[in-house]
Amino acid sequence: MKIVTDSSCDIRHIDCINFERVPLTIRIGNEDYVDNDDLDIENLVNIMGDFESGTACPSPQAWYDAARDDDEIFFVTLTSNMSGSHNSAIIAKDMLEDDGKKVFVLDTLSASSGVVLVVEKIEELIKQNKSFKEICEIISNYKFKLNFILFSIDNFVRNGRVNKIIGTTINTIGISLIGEASFDGKLKPLHKAKGIKKSINYIIQEMKDNGYNGGKIIISHCFNLEDVEKLASKIKEIFGDVFIEILETSGLCSYYAEKKGIIISYEI
Numbered sequence: 147m148k149i150v151t152d153s154s155c156d157i158r159h160i161d162c163i164n165f166e167r168v169p170l171t172i173r174i175g176n177e178d179y180v181d182n183d184d185l186d187i188e189n190l191v192n193i194m195g196d197f198e199s200g201t202a203c204p205s206p207q208a209w210y211d212a213a214r215d216d217d218e219i220f221f222v223t224l225t226s227n228m229s230g231s232h233n234s235a236i237i238a239k240d241m242l243e244d245d246g247k248k249v250f251v252l253d254t255l256s257a258s259s260g261v262v263l264v265v266e267k268i269e270e271l272i273k274q275n276k277s278f279k280e281i282c283e284i285i286s287n288y289k290f291k292l293n294f295i296l297f298s299i300d301n302f303v304r305n306g307r308v309n310k311i312i313g314t315t316i317n318t319i320g321i322s323l324i325g326e327a328s329f330d331g332k333l334k335p336l337h338k339a340k341g342i343k344k345s346i347n348y349i350i351q352e353m354k355d356n357g358y359n360g361g362k363i364i365i366s367h368c369f370n371l372e373d374v375e376k377l378a379s380k381i382k383e384i385f386g387d388v389f390i391e392i393l394e395t396s397g398l399c400s401y402y403a404e405k406k407g408i409i410i411s412y413e414i
């Protein structure tokens with residue numbers, strides 16, 4: 147069995163099981179940056195404001211090539227409502243099935259830490275020796291929620307991935323946008339806040355409203371460990387000593403979340 151995901155997944159390596167990420171590409175000015183392990187994300191985040199920029203999803207061939215040596219394959223993709231990555235995976239699935247392979251494509255309707263939750267759930271099930279069929283069933287019913295704190299959504303607007311009106315209203319220094327991945331996998335703004343303390347309180351409220359009850363939590367951040375630690379300690383204060391995994395955003399997620407962006411995903 148093999149898990150293949152795209153580079154919206156913030157975890158880079160998994161031990162003991164077959165795992166691969168197919169990269170998206172980020173174009174800054176005339177330069178293409180492939181979102182693999184070699185990418186200098188700090189440099190990317192520092193220069194991206196100075197040039198025209200955009201992103202491109204992996205081709206069907208890239209998904210196919212990552213999976214061709216295995217017989218049972220899980221394709222875990224970024225939300226189909228914001229990227230063509232899922233569609234590429236669907237086309238690759240057809241090609242692989244012609245070769246006699248079993249392929250399950252899962253649209254996470256999410257990104258970043260949300261994709262990691264799904265990938266790590268599949269990893270856990272593989273390690274428990276569950277069959278391909280059993281894993282497909284369990285993972286189809288896996289429930290989690292994503293919230294974010296973003297200080298800019300310029301790159302979402304630039305790439306036409308969110309409404310321009312939403313984008314321009316948060317462009318004030320110190321104002322953050324708190325939101326969620328909606329049920330259909332889109333960026334949905336919920337609140338605006340000034341100061342990290344208020345932003346964190348909104349996140350806690352969202353977690354309560356979504357019925358968070360002690361499940362696993364993953365928090366990804368773009369160069370903002372300081373605020374993430376504040377968020378993590380508030381969560382433990384409110385919900386008890388729950389498990390929290392902290393990750394750095396991938397190249398793609400750093401590009402969209404921008405400096406200081408935080409993306410929290412939790413099982414519900």
Ligand code: X90
Nearest residue numbers: 201202203229230257327333399402
């Ligand atoms: O070019 C492409 O195909 C990529 C398109 C953009 C994908 C969005 C990446 C989101 C990264 C940012 C914050 C979380 C928002 C979640 C909304 C579903 C993470």
